[in-house]
Amino acid sequence: MSDTRERVVRAGIVGANGYIGGELCRILLGHPHVELVAPVSRSLAGKRVDGVHPNLRGLTDLTFTAPDDAPDCDVLFLATPHRETMAMVSRWAGRAGVLIDLSADFRLRDPAVYRRYYGAEHTAPELLAEFVTGLPERHRKELVGADRISVPGCMATAAILALYPLAAAGLIAGRVSVDGRIGSSGSGSGAGPMNLHAERSGAMRVFAPLGHRHEAEVAQATGLDVTMGATGVEAVRGAQVVCRAPLATEVREPELRRVYRECYGDEPFVRIVAQRRGLYRLPEPKILSGSNFCDVGFALDAERGEVVAVGALDNLVKGAAGNAVQCLNIRQGWPERLGIEFPGLHPL
Template sequence: MIRAGIVGASGYIGGELCRILLGHPHLELVAPVSRGMAGRRLDGVHPNLRALTDLAFVGPDDAPDCDVLFLATPHRETMAMVPRWAGRAGCLVDLSADFRLTDPEVYERYYGTAHTAPELLPEFVTGWPERYRKDLAGADRISVPGCMATAAILALYPLAAAGLVEDRVSVDGRIGSSGSGSGAGPMNLHAERSGAMRVFAPAGHRHEAEVAQATGLTVSMSATGVEAVRGAQVLCRATLTAELREPELRRVYRDCYGAEPFVRVVAQRRGLYRLPEPKILSGSNFCDVGFALDADRGQVVAVAALDNLVKGAAGNAVQCVNIRQGWPERLGLEFPGLHPL
């Protein structure tokens, strides 16, 4: 068994990592690390884990060394933690934003603080299995993309790679309340959030830098908080560089993702779920991608949806570790989601 630890195991992403690792046949959770919850049982914080484990959280100083260590820790803070934890595990998987952007100046512009460990940026492989599968095999430092960034990248990449869209694209993201984390402030109180569709980033959402880096496009991104707890959905609007019919567009997506274990092309003419819908993806590691073609205007709307805590975070991280270890990518990630929900 491969010994695994989670720093920040008491948060929502940390809880998802706990859930997935407890059901993984080759990864053994030995170190659920939490400074504030040390000594408390996991199932006291994550009640869905009742009867699955007797583990308790451990403090950072009491955590044993691991083969794989997941950092489910806050943006702007993780970069200072990496030197401390790097010697405690053979493989470090970062789920914060601190090692996603290769340019420290871009990081400072979007996160409002200077990067304190820019020399470590080249060590991290982007946790994007659909493109960096070969680089992830054997990687010792992995940086997992953000949730809405993952959705937008998967939606736009086939179009960008084929040169089918003009440079400037817009991304409209929608995210459930769990995207704010378990320590969210007053704006995430039920009384404030229920019934609201809050545009919290009308322009310049920080994930636009990740999408631009991954696709080579110039990206403008907005984001809205919706009433759902889980789920992220993006609508990406782009202008086509040439006339294109729907069958040709469908073929572009199928050629790109036909062999992928966790990306499904969903673009149907009719039905309740004819385009990607995050509701039916809750708990799963799938990202559904689709499109709507506006031939008269020469435009395409690329749509993607995923569970922000799974394919948008914990599940994608475990998928990367599966690749690193040479295991089947679906290992521990077989749950397909629920319907109805």
């Protein structure tokens, strides 16, 4: 690990034309210790970045760079499609000291599990062990000095953070059911006819009634028996998970609150939201838009011996780009909130 704490880090983004790539551009352009030098896009090479990401008008004159013309960087973010990233890692590894992957290709440790959930053989299984999971709340120590980082999926992040305190305390016994809800941006900027406005508007589409891909990530991270489905909802940004878990023992609400506080009391981007009154009594993704927060909460059904854990986040920020920058901050030894302090908006 080279000591880059005292100098500006040169960053590139492969797939900078997509929604996650755009969020990375937005965050890195405002980061005091990062210079964005290579927003890479094969299809848009030579075109202005703010032509695709109009929220960046007046902030940058950068144009997209063709892959072959990209300069060497200190850190390279791979905002590239699942199944394609694993084929390009070796190529980009020689162009940057640090790789932060936002695809699914290096999230799962077992190639057989990857094949089951993504329908393809993993073509670089020998590299899986090199990647540290980019979830600071669980892997902060490993991220210090890590040169290969894999950022979890958006709904997986929300579910892991909602369930982990309960799992770590041994409070769950039996299968956990995770109900995920996601806005249309979760399909990416290249989504097909299924996500045309005429088809998506007004719909609550159960696109994965069972066996959603993030199921494997949640099981891997928590050690729980997990089943997961997902629904597309009438929103652009935002992910929310509602996780129903059978309790291993009788427990009262103050004990559950203590378990969450002990786990997340010092975390800069996890807030415990479980209130009896108010409009936002449990985690709600709407007020998290643009922020790097993940809100987690719970509700107890003592009569049935069940706890409902809820998690919410902005799928493009804490669910992707913001989490990646948080990992970079930790890796470099910078303050963890640097460049990702935005709290979200209300009303919205």
